[in-house]
Structures are given as structure tokens and as C-alpha cells.
Amino acid sequence: MADIYLDNNATTMCDAEVVQELMPYFSEQFGNPSSLHSFGNKVGFALKKARQAVQKLLGAEHDSEIIFTSCGSESDSTAILSALKAQPERKEIITTVVEHPAVLNLCDYLESEGYTVHRLKVDGKGNLDLDEYAALLSDQVAVVSVMWANNETGTIFPVEKMAAMADEKGIMFHTDAVQAVGKIPMNLMDSSIHMLSLSGHKLHAPKGVGVLYLRRGVRFRPLLRGGHQERGRRAGTENTTGIVGLGKACELAMEHMAYENTEVARLRDRLQEGLLAAVPHAFVTGNPDNRLPNTLNIAFEYIEGEAILLLMNKQGIAASSGSACTSGSLEPSHVMKAMGIPYTAAHGTVRFSLSRYNTPEEIERVIEAVPPIVAQLRKLSPYWGDNGPVENPEQAFAPVYA
Amino acid sequence: MWDYSETVKEHFYNPKNAGAVTDANAVGDVGSISCGDALRLTLKVDPDSEVILDAGFQTFGCGSAIASSSALTEMVKGKTLDEALTITNQDIADFLDGLPPEKMHCSVMGREALQAAVANYRGEEWEDDHEEGALVCKCFAIDDVMIRETIRANNLSTVEEVTNYTKAGGGCSSCHEGIENILSEELSARGETFSPSAVGKKEGIVHLNSVKPQAETSGLTNVQRIVKIQQVLEGLRPALQADGGDVELMDIEGKNIYVKLVGACNGCQMAAMTLGGVQQKLIEELGEFVKVIPHTERPVEIAGA
Numbered sequence: 001m002a003d004i005y006l007d008n009n010a011t012t013m014c015d016a017e018v019v020q021e022l023m024p025y026f027s028e029q030f031g032n033p034s035s036l037h038s039f040g041n042k043v044g045f046a047l048k049k050a051r052q053a054v055q056k057l058l059g060a061e062h063d064s065e066i067i068f069t070s071c072g073s074e075s076d077s078t079a080i081l082s083a084l085k086a087q088p089e090r091k092e093i094i095t096t097v098v099e100h101p102a103v104l105n106l107c108d109y110l111e112s113e114g115y116t117v118h119r120l121k122v123d124g125k126g127n128l129d130l131d132e133y134a135a136l137l138s139d140q141v142a143v144v145s146v147m148w149a150n151n152e153t154g155t156i157f158p159v160e161k162m163a164a165m166a167d168e169k170g171i172m173f174h175t176d177a178v179q180a181v182g183k184i185p186m187n188l189m190d191s192s193i194h195m196l197s198l199s200g201h202k203l204h205a206p207k208g209v210g211v212l213y214l215r216r217g218v219r220f221r222p223l224l225r226g227g228h229q230e231r232g233r234r235a236g237t238e239n240t241t242g243i244v245g246l247g248k249a250c251e252l253a254m255e256h257m258a259y260e261n262t263e264v265a266r267l268r269d270r271l272q273e274g275l276l277a278a279v280p281h282a283f284v285t286g287n288p289d290n291r292l293p294n295t296l297n298i299a300f301e302y303i304e305g306e307a308i309l310l311l312m313n314k315q316g317i318a319a320s321s322g323s324a325c326t327s328g329s330l331e332p333s334h335v336m337k338a339m340g341i342p343y344t345a346a347h348g349t350v351r352f353s354l355s356r357y358n359t360p361e362e363i364e365r366v367i368e369a370v371p372p373i374v375a376q377l378r379k380l381s382p383y384w385g386d387n388g389p390v391e392n393p394e395q396a397f398a399p400v401y402a
Numbered sequence: 403m404w405d406y407s408e409t410v411k412e413h414f415y416n417p418k419n420a421g422a423v424t425d426a427n428a429v430g431d432v433g434s435i436s437c438g439d440a441l442r443l444t445l446k447v448d449p450d451s452e453v454i455l456d457a458g459f460q461t462f463g464c465g466s467a468i469a470s471s472s473a474l475t476e477m478v479k480g481k482t483l484d485e486a487l488t489i490t491n492q493d494i495a496d497f498l499d500g501l502p503p504e505k506m507h508c509s510v511m512g513r514e515a516l517q518a519a520v521a522n523y524r525g526e527e528w529e530d531d532h533e534e535g536a537l538v539c540k541c542f543a544i545d546d547v548m549i550r551e552t553i554r555a556n557n558l559s560t561v562e563e564v565t566n567y568t569k570a571g572g573g574c575s576s577c578h579e580g581i582e583n584i585l586s587e588e589l590s591a592r593g594e595t596f597s598p599s600a601v602g603k604k605e606g607i608v609h610l611n612s613v614k615p616q617a618e619t620s621g622l623t624n625v626q627r628i629v630k631i632q633q634v635l636e637g638l639r640p641a642l643q644a645d646g647g648d649v650e651l652m653d654i655e656g657k658n659i660y661v662k663l664v665g666a667c668n669g670c671q672m673a674a675m676t677l678g679g680v681q682q683k684l685i686e687e688l689g690e691f692v693k694v695i696p697h698t699e700r701p702v703e704i705a706g707a
Contacts, residue, residue, distance in 0.1 A: 112583075304438055306464035310414065324438040325464035325505075332438060344462075347438040380420050380468060382431070382442040382460035397462075399433040399440040 003316035004362045008202075009151050009179055009295060009353035010320055014245065015204040015252055022206070022245035033238055034229065043240050050247025054211055057250040058196065059187030067212045067230045068243050072178040072199030073102040075212040076145070078223040078234070079174040079195040080106060083143035084115070085221035087172075090142035096120040096128060096157070097338040103145050103176055104334070120146075122338050125287040126155040134165060143172045148180035148196075152322055152335040152351055153286025154295025156184070160191045167192035172218065178202050178210075182253035183260050183292050194218045200242060204355075205249035209242030256356050264354050265293035267363050271352060272296050274367030279374050281389060285341060285349060294354040297322075299336075299345040300374050302383040302393065308350055311373040317366055322349040344383060344393065406465060407499035409473075414465040419475035423458040430518030432530065433511055439463035441471050443515035445478070447523055452483045459515075466498075466505040473497045474512040483520050489513065503543035507534060538580045541573025549581065553588045561585065561598065627688070628654060634687045635661070638680060649680060652697040659684065662697045 005013070025046065031039030033047050048063070055063045069075045080093070080103070095107055097119045107117045118136050120128050128146075137144075144166045149156045163173040174195040180186075182203035188196065196213040200206060214220055214233070226235030276282055281301040300308060305321025312319060322333030324347065331337065336346035352366070378384040382397040390396040406414075426444035433440025440463065446456040457479050459471035473494055478486040491509040495501045501509055514530060521528035535546030552558065552567045561581050565572040571581050586596040622630060635651055642648055648664040663676065681694040 302462065304463050304467070307414070307468060310465045314415065323464065325467075331436065343435045343438070347435075347462075380417065380460060381462050382440065383462060397431060397440070397442060397460075399431045399435070399442075 001316065001365075003318065004358075004366060005318050006352040006354055006358065006366065007318045007320050008355040009154075009351065011201045011207065012204045012355055013357060014201075014206050015249060017252060018205055018245045018248045021248040022241045025241040025244050029240075033240060034227070046244050046247075047238060047240065050243045050250075053247040053250040054198075057181065057186070057254055058198075058213055059189055060213055061189040062216055064231065065188075065214055065216055067214055067233050068238060068246075069210040069212055069234055070208055070239065071210040072100075072176065072197050072202070073210075074223070075197030075199075075210045076100075076102045076174075076176050077106055078212050079197060079214075080110075080143055080145055081223055082219075082221045083172045083174070083195075084110070086219040087142045090140055092116045092118065092136075092138070092140045092142060094118045094120065094133070094136050094141055094144040094146075096122065096146055098122055098126060098150055098152075098335045099145070099147055100151055100176055100178070103147070107145075116140075124339050126150060126153050126285075126335070126339050127287055127290075128157060128162075130158070130162070130165075133162060137166060137169045137171055139170070141166075141169075141171050143174055145174045145176065148175050148177035148184065149292050149295075150286065150335060151179050152333060152349075153297045153339075154179070154291035154353075155286040156180070156290050156292065159193065163192040163194070167194070179292060179295075182250075182257070183294060185257055188213060188215070200246040200249060203249050203253050205246040206242050209239050209246045211246070259356055261293045264356055264358070267358055267360060268294055268296050268352075268354050270360070271354075271363050271366060272298070274363070275370055278367065278371040282374070283345070285336065285339065296352045296354075298350055298352070299341060300348040300350065301345045302348065302381045302389055303374060303377040304347045305350055307377050308348065308370075308373060311376065312350075312370065315369050315373075317369060319353075320351045322351070323347040404466070404502050404505065406469075406502070409497075409499040410466055410469040410501065413469035413472040413498065417459075417468055417472040419456075419458045419472065419479075420460075421458050422460060423456045426456075426458070428519040428523035430515040430520075430522055430528075432514045432518050433463070434534070435462070437507075437534070439467045439508060439511055441467065441511055441515045443471070443474070443519045445519050445523065447483065454478050454481055454483065454486060463508070464505075466501055466508045467511065469498055470494055470501070470508040470512045471515075474516060478516060483523065486516060487520060489516065503540055504537055506543045538584070539568075539570035539573070539577045541577075542569040544568050544570035546584065549584055550588060553585065557592075559585065559589060559594065559596070622688075630688060631659060631684060634684050635680070638683060642676065647676070649676070653700075657690075657692050659692050659694050660697045660700055661694055 029043055031043045033040055033044040051063045051066045054066045060066060069078065093107055093110065093115055095103055095117065111117045120133055122128060146157055146159055146162055148159050159175045166173040172194050173192065175193055176197045178197060178199040179202060181198040194215045195218065198211045200209040220233060222233050224235045229235055229238055272284060275298060279300060282298050285297045285299050304325065305323030306325040309319060309321050322336045324332050332343065332346035336349055383389055383393040423444040423446050426446050428445040428447055430443040442460040444458045445454050448455050457475035459475050461468050461471045477489055477497055491513040494509040494512045495506060518528045537543065537545050538549055549564060549568055549570055553564065556567055558564055558567060561571055561578055564570055564581050571578050582598060589596045631654065632651060635649055639648060650662040650664060652660040652662050677694050681692065684692050684694065
């Protein structure tokens with residue numbers, strides 16, 4: 001039996017059509033797009049086509065608003081650092097406690113450099129408080145950076161509204177949309193979003209290519225200076241194969257947008273229903289009523305996520321977890337902590353993230369495989385009795401340095 | 403994913419002695435729920451001989467926590483309490499054919515559960531001196547707490563000193579930014595300023611141009627040369643063994659000397675430094691330029707010959 005891949009928020013399979021499209025740019029189409037001769041010229045045209053495909057998927061007004069980068073993290077860093085460089089008098093940043101490390105760790109670093117970072121809190125379902133946000137918008141703020149959708153829970157933030165609020169006060173707004181692009185329809189020309197990051201490998205393009213959307217007229221300072229590539233906004237010879245592949249992937253994402261939001265969402269809902277029906281003491285984290293169509297995050301109480309993943313992996317099922325052990329850190333996922341999920345559940349969270357390649361048969365197999373794994377691990381757990389959690393689990397087992 | 407040994411996998415997939423022992427007369431609860439690893443060890447001890455008749459574990463934790471618990475119960479069964487107490491966390495890790503550096507704390511938890519259970523049996527109070535910080539140096543599994551304590555105890559002020567005292571930062575050096583940040587905080591806490599030099603000092607660099615070509619013929623016959631190389635390596639082994647490693651001569655091919663690094667040295671970022679030191683010593687002793695290369699990096703066609 002083939003393995004089942006339910007870790008598409010980590011990375012996706014490169015679509016076969018994408019691979020086919022980009023292969024020639026490794027061999028016969030090897031030219032440098034900056035060159036005058038025909039070798040380079042043809043590649044230049046291919047980049048133009050790819051740029052327009054990205055433009056279309058994002059609903060950007062101009063194709064020159066698309067800047068190709070190496071990854072989502074580079075786009076995030078470029079956007080935030082550009083806003084600070086362009087407005088040296090503004091020393092504050094607004095972000096959220098549940099951002100991806102690409103934004104969070106950069107903000108931590110900037111804080112150590114003397115900037116003030118406001119991190120918006122979330123409630124138990126991972127939702128923001130827009131009043132808290134509104135109160136922070138001032139002429140001291142250089143940039144707001146808020147993710148469009150959370151990578152762990154799939155919870156969607158109201159970024160268009162938040163961008164409008166920032167725009168009204170003349171504040172730059174950036175969104176890390178790497179999980180949202182291709183799953184949520186976008187029309188950036190009608191929004192107040194000034195900058196947006198996307199990552200190719202999250203939408204069936206290869207790794208090593210990303211995009212920074214930069215609205216025309218938004219002040220910008222490049223991260224990489226050097227050659228004139230990307231109109232001098234991102235120096236360095238273009239990753240032609242990656243860019244061509246991303247262009248094709250964006251075309252395919254347009255075609256499959258409806259499918260993602262109907263069929264993939266249905267599979268996800270079936271998985272959720274099947275697992276919750278079979279596993280007691282398990283619950284969905286995040287906001288089930290407002291999340292990405294492909295994402296399901298379940299907390300299995302009283303057991304630990306890495307152990308679940310290892311046993312799932314043994315049966316050929318791939319997913320990910322918010323436990324401390326899967327990352328080698330000392331704390332469970334910052335997203336689970338921010339939502340106030342107790343430790344005995346936060347360490348047992350498993351994220352299932354689907355794609356358009358998953359089938360109903362695969363989902364049924366997962367629904368069958370996971371409950372015995374949970375039961376097996378609970379049998380080992382000091383919090384679990386013969387037939388359910390021990391009474392007052394927190395008191396019954398209180399290890400010495402808890 | 404972690405690089406778990408086959409033994410770790412085996413003890414995780416098919417754990418031994420899972421569950422609480424009935425009629426247990428010793429219980430040890432240790433671990434930290436915030437960190438996601440906790441263990442209850444139950445023992446049945448023969449009151450006359452103090453021999454551990456049965457052992458069982460209940461663990462909330464990852465694969466290596468469960469494997470370490472399983473290994474611990476296997477190791478203590480049949481031992482007297484005093485014998486069991488001689489088991490170190492390294493013994494547990496060795497029993498499992500090693501643990502990744504980020505997971506060594508699982509073996510520490512196993513040893514502490516044993517201490518706690520024995521204390522419980524003897525009616526003593528078990529004080530844990532456990533404090534765990536964020537892992538800073540992944541090459542040597544040194545955490546934040548250990549680095550800070552060592553800096554304070556010894557009044558350290560440079561990354562180099564931290565490496566000399568704790569080993570942290572002595573491998574791949576990618577944690578130096580983290581160590582510098584810790585030093586900045588610790589130094590400012592005692593009213594000093596951290597002022598590092600821009601580039602770390604490198605030792606033992608052999609400039610190829612400075613090695614005279616005629617030195618290539620060291621005047622030794624092939625056999626004499628091999629014996630000499632063996633002698634140098636033998637002289638270095640005790641120091642390596644003290645760190646849990648070892649080196650073995652595999653082959654010699656002209657200027658290339660192929661060695662096998664064993665134990666703690668193998669796969670560790672320290673390997674490169676170890677190799678550099680071995681090479682330097684050989685160059686000095688042989689009076690010719692040689693290159694020490696890990697056996698694993700040997701070109702395939704040669705290794706297969």
C-alpha cells in the first residue's frame with residue numbers, strides 16, 4: 001500500500017505538470033534572462049509568463065508588483081526590514097503571538113536591536129482581538145505583519161480588514177500568506193494589503209522559490225543589493241527553473257481553487273468526524289468555523305505527539321505535531337500555548353494537512369489506523385487508567401519537576 | 403525526523419515492562435509536563451535481599467522517552483538496589499545504542515526515576531537537582547542553564563573559555579551567536595561589557611605552501627612509516643578514549659591516511675577538530691605532509707578495492 005501524505009502545510013509534492021514545465025530550463029533553456037542573445041531572451045519571456053501567472057492568482061494590478069525571491073522567509077524578512085529601513089523614524093512593529101518563526105524570530109531579533117514589538121494575543125480558538133489591534137495603530141508603527149492563515153491550526157485572520165485599518169492610518173501592512181495562497185481566493189488590487197509573502201513549495205511548486213508582492217507606490221528598500229534583477233529590488237541571478245515551475249503551479253492553483261474548497265474540505269471534515277467519533281478525549285484546536293479547507297489539528301489528550309507520529313509513520317501515514325519533542329525544543333508549540341491549551345493536550349496535538357492528491361480511501365485508512373495508536377500509547381501513559389483518564393489526572397500524577 | 407538507533411526503535415515499538423507493577427513497593431515519579439516528558443517507575447523489591455524482582459513504567463513522552471523507560475526497566479530487573487543505583491544515564495543511552503543529543507535528557511529522566519523510586523522505597527526524601535534549559539550546543543548537548551552556571555562559577559568572559567569549560571561551541575560553532583548573547587547578559591549582570599574579537603582564532607592550520615616538497619620522503623621504508631603512524635595514533639588514543647571516542651588506522655595511500663573514528667567522535671562535529679589534531683601530530687612526527695581522512699569519505703572505487 002502506498003504511503004499517505006497528510007503534511008501539506010509543511011511542504012507539498014511538486015505537481016507532475018510543474019516538473020514537466022520547468023525541466024527544459026535545466027537543459028536547453030539554460031540562458032541567463034538578463035542576456036541580450038536568444039539563449040537568454042527566451043528564458044526572459046518564460047519569466048514574464050510566470051510573473052503574470054502569479055499576478056493572476058493574487059489578483060495583483062501589475063505584474064511588476066511580483067518580486068521573485070528564494071522562499072517565504074526571505075520575502076518576510078525583505079518586507080519587514082524594508083519597512084524599517086524606509087521609515088527610520090518609526091520604531092514599532094505590530095505582529096501576533098502565533099506567527100511563523102520566519103516572522104517571530106526576526107521580530108525577537110529586532111526587539112534586541114531596540115525596536116518595540118507588539119504581539120497581538122489570541123483567544124482559545126486562536127482569534128485576534130481587533131480592538132487591541134486598533135489601539136496600537138499609531139504613527140510610531142513602521143509595519144504590521146500578520147499571517148493570513150495559521151500553519152498549525154489553519155485559523156484564518158481578517159487580514160483584509162486589518163490592512164484597511166492600517167492603511168487608513170498610513171501604516172504599512174504585510175501578510176505572510178504562504179499557507180493561504182492557492183486555498184483562499186485573493187484579489188489584492190481591491191485590498192489595502194501593501195506586501196504579501198508566498199512560498200512555492202506550499203502550492204505544488206519546487207522548493208527554493210518564493211514571491212514578495214509589493215504594491216506599486218509602497219516605499220521599498222531591497223534586502224539584497226547588486227544586479228538589476230527584479231528591477232533592482234532583489235539582486236541575484238533568477239532561479240529560472242523554480243520561477244517557471246511556480247508560474248505553472250499558480251495556473252494549476254487557479255484551476256483547483258474550487259476543488260480545494262469543496263472536495264478537499266469534505267475529506268478534511270470526514271477525517272475530523274471519523275477521528276473524533278472513534279477517539280475519546282480528543283478535540284479540534286483553532287477555529288473550526290474559520291480555517292483553511294485542508295487543515296485539521298486535533299489534540300489527543302494524555303499522550304505525546306512525537307510518539308503518535310512515529311507509530312503513524314510505521315504505518316505509512318505522514319503528519320506533524322506541536323509537541324516539544326518533534327522540534328527538539330523545551331516547550332510545546334507556541335501556537336497551542338498562546339491558545340491556552342493545557343500541556344497534557346498541547347504535546348499531543350497532531351496536524352493533518354491535506355492536498356488535492358488525497359483520496360477518500362486514504363482518509364478512511366487514517367480513520368482506521370489512528371485510534372488504535374492513540375489507545376496503545378494511552379496504555380503506557382501515567383495519566384490513563386484501565387478505561388479512561390485516571391481520576392483527577394493532574395493530582396494523580398504530579399512528577400517531581402513538573 | 404530523529405536519527406534513532408534500531409534498538410531505540412525496537413524498545414519504542416515493542417516496549418518491555420509497560421504498565422505499573424502490581425504489589426509495587428517503590429514508586430518514582432519524575433519529569434516535566436511542560437517539556438512533554440514524564441515517567442512513573444514502579445518496582446517490586448524483595449525486602450530481604452533488596453533485589454528488584456519486577457519493574458514497570460508508565461511514560462508520557464516521545465519515542466526516546468518510552469524507549470529509555472523500557473531500557474531502564476530491563477536493566478534494573480534482577481539487580482540489588484545498590485547495584486541498580488550505579489547505572490548512569492550514559493549506561494541507559496549505551497544500552498539503546500545511543501540517543502540524539504536533543505534526547506539525552508530522556509536517559510537522565512530514566513536515571514532520576516530510579517533514584518526517586520529507591521528513595522521512595524527507603525523512605526528517604528529525594529531531592530532532584532534538576533534544572534534544564536534550552537539546548538544551546540547541539541554537538542555536545544549543552545544547555546543554557548549549564549552554560550550560565552559555568553560562566554558564573556568561573557567568571558568566564560569569552561566564547562573560547564565557555565568552550566574550554568563546558569565543550570559548548572567546540573564543534574560546528576553555529577551556536578556561537580547564542581553563547582555570545584548569554585555572555586553579554588551574564589557580563590552585563592556583573593557590570594562588565596562583552597567585547598569579542600571579530601574572528602575566532604584558528605589553531606593548527608597547515609599552510610600547504612610552507613610544507614617543503616622534499617619532506618615528502620621521510621626517509622622511512624613503507625613498513626617503518628606504517629609502524630610510525632600506528633605508534634602516533636596509539637599515543638593519541640587514551641585522550642580520545644577519555645572522551646568516549648577512539649581512532650583506528652584503516653589504510654594508507656601515499657599522503658592520504660584513512661582512519662575510522664569510533665564512539666563519541668563518530669559523526670560528531672568534533673570529528674573535524676579531532677582529525678585536524680591527529681593530522682598535526684602525524685605531520686610533526688613523520689616530518690612530512692600527510693592528510694588524515696575519515697574512512698567513510700574514501701572514494702568508493704578505492705574503498706571497494
